[in-house]
Amino acid sequence: MQEELIKKAGKYLANTYNRYPITATKGEGCWLWDLEGRRYLDFLAGIAVCNLGHARKEVIDGLTAQAAKLFHVSNLFYMEPQVKAAQLLVENSFGDKVFFCNSGAEANEAAIKLARRYSWKRYGEGRHEIIVMENSFHGRTMATLSATGQFKFHEGFAPMLPGFVYVPFNNLSAAEKAINEKTCAVMLEPIQAEGGIYPADKEYFTALRTMTKEKDILMILDEVQTGMGRTGKFFAYEHYGVEPDIMSLAKALGNGFPVGAIVAKDEVMEAFVPGTHAATFGGNPLAASAVIATINALIDEGVIKHCEEIGQYLYQGLLSLKKKYPFIIDIRGMGLIRGIELSIDGDSIQREFMKEGIILNCTKGRILRLVPPLIVNKEEIDIFLETADRIFSKQPKGENG
Numbered sequence: 001m002q003e004e005l006i007k008k009a010g011k012y013l014a015n016t017y018n019r020y021p022i023t024a025t026k027g028e029g030c031w032l033w034d035l036e037g038r039r040y041l042d043f044l045a046g047i048a049v050c051n052l053g054h055a056r057k058e059v060i061d062g063l064t065a066q067a068a069k070l071f072h073v074s075n076l077f078y079m080e081p082q083v084k085a086a087q088l089l090v091e092n093s094f095g096d097k098v099f100f101c102n103s104g105a106e107a108n109e110a111a112i113k114l115a116r117r118y119s120w121k122r123y124g125e126g127r128h129e130i131i132v133m134e135n136s137f138h139g140r141t142m143a144t145l146s147a148t149g150q151f152k153f154h155e156g157f158a159p160m161l162p163g164f165v166y167v168p169f170n171n172l173s174a175a176e177k178a179i180n181e182k183t184c185a186v187m188l189e190p191i192q193a194e195g196g197i198y199p200a201d202k203e204y205f206t207a208l209r210t211m212t213k214e215k216d217i218l219m220i221l222d223e224v225q226t227g228m229g230r231t232g233k234f235f236a237y238e239h240y241g242v243e244p245d246i247m248s249l250a251k252a253l254g255n256g257f258p259v260g261a262i263v264a265k266d267e268v269m270e271a272f273v274p275g276t277h278a279a280t281f282g283g284n285p286l287a288a289s290a291v292i293a294t295i296n297a298l299i300d301e302g303v304i305k306h307c308e309e310i311g312q313y314l315y316q317g318l319l320s321l322k323k324k325y326p327f328i329i330d331i332r333g334m335g336l337i338r339g340i341e342l343s344i345d346g347d348s349i350q351r352e353f354m355k356e357g358i359i360l361n362c363t364k365g366r367i368l369r370l371v372p373p374l375i376v377n378k379e380e381i382d383i384f385l386e387t388a389d390r391i392f393s394k395q396p397k398g399e400n401g
């Protein structure tokens with residue numbers, strides 16, 4: 001059954017992904033099942049998407065109730081769920097207003113457009129440059145690809161859009177030097193996630209914020225992967241004690257239902273007026289019902305606090321492994337977004353985990369990315385840690401080094 005499906009996928013699907021040889025058919029909490037009934041512990045959660053776990057009852061109930069009433073009417077109408085979803089985002093963030101779209105790339109596109117439009121309104125033509133970070137990841141559309149500071153992703157797609165200036169991450173003086181009269185915004189992830197789980201240093205982040213404020217340069221924070229409780233706070237910027245001007249969200253915003261958004265302060269979002277930006281599906285009643293259910297469950301069930309605590313438990317376990325295995329170079333991250341940097345091949349280790357029934361992801365060939373559902377419990381973390389210990393002990397530079 002599995003082989004047949006995998007063969008058919010090769011025949012009918014564009015070859016854009018290196019897929020795992022797993023046919024995912026059912027999920028529940030932190031667990032996934034394949035077509036043949038094998039169970040996997042899911043430490044990937046659809047790449048930091050299913051923060052409340054698979055088949056979360058509140059989200060199913062919210063979606064099914066809404067599906068029976070109204071899927072879609074377009075943004076030419078007022079829609080109760082959309083307004084409610086926006087209100088929940090505003091009440092739980094720095095922002096005043098929300099624009100809904102459908103994905104992370106689309107959210108970042110909106111953020112880029114908004115920053116340029118805001119600057120154009122205040123200062124006129126020519127102040128359009130956005131300072132972006134090396135090793136960042138913002139999406140695959142042309143503007144977000146251009147904003148992405150990992151040049152391997154640019155290959156074959158030249159020319160990139162003009163107006164993006166790349167500087168090293170966590171380097172304040174580089175950002176300072178790059179700022180000039182053409183700069184309208186700085187764009188960054190609070191934790192470079194796809195880039196290998198590199199958090200922004202607190203000093204750097206707060207100083208960057210001060211610098212951008214002084215020069216009326218907007219800060220766009222890409223919280224597509226770090227938002228919605230992933231770091232142990234609702235949004236990662238809360239760890240730093242400063243706020244951005246524009247924040248992009250997607251991934252866990254609908255716990256798996258495709259939806260994205262930007263959140264901004266009133267004076268910034270005012271740059272968008274009718275006709276300047278749009279998305280046919282953006283925040284339709286069905287998507288909005290997923291957002292409402294997701295946010296309510298995150299808050300009502302204490303999921304974010306749990307994430308912070310269990311994230312610490314995972315971190316301590318990872319530190320113990322680091323002490324034992326010299327090929328673990330570094331453990332990074334916050335809450336339940338953690339990276340294990342190895343000096344040995346991570347792709348083969350990732351495949352070992354898969355054989356042992358644990359799904360995780362390897363980025364940059366050497367960094368294991370752990371982004372389990374935020375509801376993961378101690379027993380499930382222990383299964384992961386014990387399996388990791390077993391796999392690591394079999395590596396050439398393992399326990400006895």
Ligand SMILES: Cc1ncc(COP(=O)(O)O)c(C=O)c1O
Nearest residue numbers: 103104105137138139224225250
């Ligand atoms: C930080 C960040 N921004 C943007 C994106 C793009 O999101 P999407 O794949 O929904 O377009 C991703 C996806 O991995 C991401 O991690």
